[in-house]
Amino acid sequence: MGNYLTQVAAMAEITQKLTWPGDEHLKTGVDFSSPSDKIVDDWLMMSNGTPIILILAAYLYFILYLGPRLMEGRKPFDLKYVMIIYNLYNVVFSCWLCWQLIGDVEAMSYIYHHQCTPKNRHINNLVYKMNSSSWFYFVSKIVELLDTVFFVLRKKQNQVTVLHVYHHANMVASTWAYLKYIRGEQGLLIGFVNSFVHIVMYSYYLLAAFGPRVQKYLWWKKYITKLQLAQFIFVLSYCAYLLIKNCQFPKGLTYYAVFQATVFLILFMNFYRKAYLQKKLNKEIVKNKSS
Numbered sequence: 001m002g003n004y005l006t007q008v009a010a011m012a013e014i015t016q017k018l019t020w021p022g023d024e025h026l027k028t029g030v031d032f033s034s035p036s037d038k039i040v041d042d043w044l045m046m047s048n049g050t051p052i053i054l055i056l057a058a059y060l061y062f063i064l065y066l067g068p069r070l071m072e073g074r075k076p077f078d079l080k081y082v083m084i085i086y087n088l089y090n091v092v093f094s095c096w097l098c099w100q101l102i103g104d105v106e107a108m109s110y111i112y113h114h115q116c117t118p119k120n121r122h123i124n125n126l127v128y129k130m131n132s133s134s135w136f137y138f139v140s141k142i143v144e145l146l147d148t149v150f151f152v153l154r155k156k157q158n159q160v161t162v163l164h165v166y167h168h169a170n171m172v173a174s175t176w177a178y179l180k181y182i183r184g185e186q187g188l189l190i191g192f193v194n195s196f197v198h199i200v201m202y203s204y205y206l207l208a209a210f211g212p213r214v215q216k217y218l219w220w221k222k223y224i225t226k227l228q229l230a231q232f233i234f235v236l237s238y239c240a241y242l243l244i245k246n247c248q249f250p251k252g253l254t255y256y257a258v259f260q261a262t263v264f265l266i267l268f269m270n271f272y273r274k275a276y277l278q279k280k281l282n283k284e285i286v287k288n289k290s291s
Contacts, residue, residue, distance in 0.1 A: 036128035067152035087206035116247035
């Protein structure tokens with residue numbers, strides 16, 4: 001019995017460390033009792049995880065099985081104008097998401113003064129702004145699943161890689177779980193950096209969608225991957241700062257962000273090596289052989 005109580009006490013201590021510290025009387029977990037927090041469950045797709053499971057199941061079924069079968073023996077769809085509109089939308093939407101932070105003096109002041117010691121959750125206007133921005137960010141990750149759908153419809157199945165599918169599916173699940181169960185402020189800065197990277201990335205895709213006459217001037221494709229790598233290094237550095245300073249944030253989210261950033265960093269480094277370094281090396285080998 002004594003061992004059992006010791007184990008329960010240990011688990012309680014771990015749970016306390018992984019949840020929201022906040023005010024002293026809230027240290028047993030995240031306090032979502034403010035009106036701005038309570039309404040989140042009433043928002044579209046936020047009451048339970050069923051919609052997310054169905055969306056991801058449909059996504060994986062189409063891109064890995066149904067889509068390739070439907071496209072077998074068919075010509076690729078010409079989606080030039082669809083891609084232009086889609087990429088333009090993502091650029092504008094990502095700019096809007098970034099503006100939600102940098103265009104709000106109160107939000108910027110809060111991040112600057114409370115990056116390690118957040119206020120309680122009853123500052124309703126600021127909590128509502130953080131939650132609503134997080135919801136729109138989550139929705140953007142669902143929209144971005146179309147990236148893979150367009151690959152399939154254009155018969156570019158070789159681009160439906162493990163990295164690509166894992167990244168997109170994971171972002172949908174992670175952003176939903178963050179908004180549903182954690183809502184830690186440290187996620188805002190990570191989301192802001194990711195949205196900025198997407199401005200650059202989808203700007204490139206937008207220009208590339210205009211065809212060869214524009215594509216020949218797009219010399220900076222590999223730098224997008226470098227920017228993505230820098231993003232993951234930033235996330236790791238930021239999370240390390242939060243942990244070293246023992247900041248009053250949900251540590252479970254911080255550990256999860258470290259894990260995901262590490263996985264993505266390894267996968268993207270492997271992609272960069274194959275897509276750019278290995279190709280460059282192969283060209284040099286061929287050049288040396290022919291000379």
